[in-house]
Amino acid sequence: MTDDILEIYNSVKVSIDEANSQSDLDEIRVSMLGRKGLITDKLKGMSLITDLEEKKLLGKSINEVKNFIEEQLSSKRSAFSEKDFLESLKKTHVDITLPGRQPSVGAINILTQVEEEIVSIFNSIGFGVAEGFELDDDYHNFEALNIPYYHPARDSHDTFYVSDNRLIRTHTSGMQIRLMKDIKPPIAAISPGKVGRRDAIDAKHSPVFHQVEGFLVDKNVSFNDLKGILELFCQRIFGSRTQIRLRPDFFPFVEPGADLSATCVVCKGVGCKTCGYEGWIELMGAGMIHPNVFEHVGYDPKVYSGLAFGMGVERIAMLKYGITDIRMFYENDISFLKQW
Ligand SMILES: [Zn+2]
Structure with missing residues (x-):
């Protein structure tokens, strides 16, 4: 893994660890995998490399980092969803031990x-x-x-x-x-x-x-x-x-x-x-x-x-x-x- 790829890997790892919300995760995804993201940029840059062996190794390490980011984002996203759900439950607390409300039923005139x-x-x-x-x-x-x-x-x-x-x-x-x-x-x-x-x-x-x-x-x-x-x-x-x-x-x-x-x-x-x-x-x-x-x-x-x-x-x-x-x-x- 080249130094700059390693650097991206380390910094994104820290960012994902520190992310506190879904929107933090969105930002990381855009900055890495978006149309102008760092990883996207690196993948585009590969076309300039002529040495096949070098190209192969670089491609492999970029893809490894890319997969790592996708996996981490996805697992962190599920964790956030669960957390949001539990919090929303707390907000709309339902006491299931209360008796139900009787629906009004019509009768024949x-x-x-x-x-x-x-x-x-x-x-x-x-x-x-x-x-x-x-x-x-x-x-x-x-x-x-x-x-x-x-x-x-x-x-x-x-x-x-x-x-x-x-x-x-x-x-x-x-x-x-x-x-x-x-x-x-x-x-x-x-x-x-x-x-x-x-x-x-x-x-x-x-x-x-x-x-x-x-x-x-x-x-x-x-x-x-x-x-x-x-x-x-x-x-x-x-x-x-x-x-x-x-x-x-x-x-x-x-x-x-x-x-x-x-x-x-x-x-x-x-x-x-x-x-x-x-x-x-x-x-x-x-x-x-x-x-x-x-x-x-x-x-x-x-x-x-x-x-x-x-x-x-x-x-x-x-x-x-x-x-x-x-x-x-x-x-x-x-x-x-x-x-x-
Ligand atoms: Zn009478």
């Missing part, structure tokens, strides 16, 4: 829960489920349900029209028409879903709400069947002691029609503020399917009879859980929603 409960009760007694369309046409929403355009009942279904013939359904009964047109009796189905009416928003009204409507058609279906089914439903959803009361009411698609009330869930029939001190709470409309509806779907009203009923999911949920304002369901207030 109370309206969906109540709708599912209603659906499962009717499922358990043989009713199928058909959801239908939120946007329907005049025929399925009104005409086929015995509500022609001149009918005063349309006033109570103040409607969001999308075009002359398209509307946001005001009830889910349109699905019943479609089902009856497709399927011959016996048939029993419920149709849950979102509906819309042009109601002003207050504690009891919302322009968008949810309904479950159901019907059953067969030979010899009687009003007694209607009463039995709805009594069973009310007892399953509000408790086995619940009683029902049916009073005559008018709905164009049923005859006779009835308004169904159940004993107040709060006072159990004694009388309280919730039930207006009557002991009864109006729950839903029901009745025997009107012969005109059967004619629209091609069922013979002399052969078949059927029952139908419809309820608001919000109303059931409000009574079941003592919720006094329908707006609470839609305000997405977590403190309200997380109660269920």
